[in-house]
Amino acid sequence: MSRMQASVLGLLALACAKFARAKIDESNFDAARIIERDVAIIGGGAAGTYAAVRLREDFNTSIIVIEPKNRLGGHVDTYEVPETNTTLEYGVQSYMQYGPTVDFFERFSVEFGSFTSRRLATINVDVGTGKTLDYTSPTLNDTTEGLKKWLQFVEKYDSLVEPGFWNFPSPDKIPAEFLMPFGEFAREHKVEAAVPRIVTISGVGVGDLQILSTLQVVQAFGLAVTKGVLEGTFIQPKVSNSLLYQRAYKLLKDDVRLGSTIQETERDSTGVRIVIQSEKDQAKTLIKAKKVLWTPYPSQDNLKPFDQDAKELQVFKPWTPEWDYVGVASIPCIPENTSVQYMPRAVEPSNHLAIRDYAYFLSLGTTGPSGLNLFRVMLGANFSLTYEEAKVIVTSSVQKLVQAGTLNHTGDCEVDIKALSAHNGVLWPRESEALEQGFVQKLYSLQGHRSTWWTGRSWCEEYSSNVWTFTDTVLERLLKSLA
Ligand SMILES: Cc1cc2nc3c(=O)[nH]c(=O)nc-3n(C[C@H](O)[C@H](O)[C@H](O)COP(=O)(O)OP(=O)(O)OC[C@H]3O[C@@H](n4cnc5c(N)ncnc54)[C@H](O)[C@@H]3O)c2cc1C
Structure with a gap:
């Protein structure tokens, strides 16, 4: 066989391989339903919105954002x-100036402006009985002392984990403290008094913190x-946390597909093809992009239409799901200014x-305006919870308070859940073996x-500021790969 024949056969084989693998048939889409971009961004929360603005506005890179909800903002939830x-x-409550x-x-x-949390009288109750x-x-002083010790520790190793884990050491060089079960670490380093503050702010460790x-x-x-x-430097937008995302949407509108879900995907080293479907009219659109930036939590459910290969499956399969709900409820039997x-x-x-040390936690804290008995609901669980089940836990937990005589209230307490939003996710494999x-x-x-x-909170520290900082490090690499 001549060299020419061999190379023609080689090319044919390559084309056939590609054809055999290709399942998305472009001829099913009208030209108007095919979008070509440099980068397809999956998810329009903190990471996706930030990446879209940076790529399009600062790096002259064409983008399309795919978001299943009818708004940008992800974990931001504003109740009017x-x-x-x-x-x-x-x-989301507040932001770090970071x-x-x-x-x-x-x-x-x-x-x-500065973020100030309301001063509330706290009632600690038994989750089982109310x-x-x-x-x-811990006293405020003890909490501060515990946090200062924690600060010394996280400061020492910050460059290994922030921004992101790019410089994280190989298994034989991981600092021994990182691998310790947190309970043991906290006792040894005397940071126990900081633990209530750490878990209240972060929600970490439901059922297995120790x-x-x-x-x-x-x-x-x-x-x-x-x-x-420690420095009290958190900030909060004056109008609402949603304002940033409303304005970003106004800017990006033509390049955002809200109410759209991924149906199927093909990815390889030459680019990506993604079919999305609009919730509004069920119409399907084909997106052809040089790169894709994934920002939501990488659960198996979320990744189902994302065409995972064996390498990705091996990494993402063992993650642990968590169920988180936040909401606003009117609870007339709990005195105002109470948590x-x-x-x-x-x-x-x-x-x-x-x-x-329990399979779920619940906190109810007065939000104001005064006279309306509104409470912010935070519920986190290490077992699967639907919206309805979450509502039942909230209402029955309030009844428990009444039945246990914890509140100065007799008879039923009519809990009215005004808003409830799921913030479920997946977490890295829990134990240090991984x-x-x-x-x-x-x-x-x-x-x-x-x-x-x-990018997104699954790849770095989980606050918006960390996510944005990390996203910049991903974009830098992504842009190089586009060049
Ligand atoms: C209840 C709660 C309160 C928090 N409070 C704060 C706070 O006060 N301050 C702070 O800095 N951080 C807070 N965080 C941390 C928060 O995780 C980050 O601030 C930030 O929202 C993470 O951004 P992200 O883009 O990774 O995720 P998200 O903001 O959740 O964005 C992910 C987006 O992807 C979309 N999506 C999901 N699945 C798919 C899919 N299959 N296809 C396409 N899109 C999909 C989602 O709808 C969402 O819009 C809080 C987190 C929670 C859960």
Whole structure:
């Protein structure tokens, strides 16, 4: 066979292989239903919105954002209290003045001020019975001392985990403290008094805080957030947290597909093809992009239509799901200016580390405006929970307070859930064995694999400021791969 014949055969074989694999048939789409872009961005939350603005506006890169909800903003949830001019934030609360955060707000002329949380009288109750617990929380001084010790620790290793885990050491060089179960670490380093504050802000460790690897607590509560708490430097937009995303949407509108879900995908080193479907008219659109940037949590459910290969499956399959709901409820029987914290009895008399030794936690805290008995609901569980089941836990937990005589109230208490939003996710494999087997390296080796880049809270520390800072490091690499 001549060299020419061989190369023709080679090319034919390649074309056939591609044809055999290709399942998305382009001829099914009218020209108007085919979108070509440099980068397809999956998810329009904190990471996706930020990446879209940066890529299109600052790096002259064409984009399309695919978002299943009918708004941008992800974990931001703003409730407009009817017949008042008040809005309540029941998802994301506040931001750290860290990384590109302030610039990002200023870019959209979003005014912000210092974040102050309401001072509430706390009632700690037994999650099982609703009875008041004989639990003494750490004093403010003790909490601060604990946080200062935690700060020293996270400061020492910050360059390994922030921004992102690009420089995370190979398994044999991982700092021993990262691999310790957090309970053991906290006792040894005397940070127990900081634990209630750490878990209240981050929500980390539902059901397994004490056995969780310390690295995962660092991921949930790293240097920037620890400093923010100690220095009191959190900020909050003056109008609402949603304003940033409303303005970003106005800017990006033509390049955003809201109410759209991925149906199927083909990815390889030459590019990606994604079929999306609009919830509104069920119409399908084909997106052809050089690269794709994935930002939502990488659960198996979410990734189902994303054409995972064996390498990706091996990394993403063992993650642990978590169920999180936040909402606003009117609860007339709980006095205003109160925070009710449901905890396991094991915290008595002052075992702070046991605070998450239960399969779920619930907190109800007054939001104002006064006279309306509105409470912010936070419910986190390590078992699967539907919206209806979440509502049942909230209402029955309030009834427990009444039945246990914890409140000065008799008869039923009519709980009216005004808003409830799911913030479920998946977390890295829980125990340290995965880290010792090179989990972080395997995860990060997916960056750029099959024209796919990854960002969002699953890849870095989880606050918006960390996510934005990390996203910049991904974009830098993604742009190089486009060049
Ligand atoms: C209840 C709660 C409160 C928080 N409070 C704060 C806070 O006060 N301050 C702070 O800095 N951080 C807070 N966080 C952390 C928060 O995770 C980050 O601030 C930030 O929202 C993470 O951005 P992200 O883009 O990774 O995820 P998200 O903001 O959740 O964005 C992901 C987006 O992807 C979309 N999506 C999901 N599945 C798919 C799919 N299959 N296809 C396409 N799109 C999909 C989602 O609808 C969403 O819009 C909070 C988190 C929670 C859960």
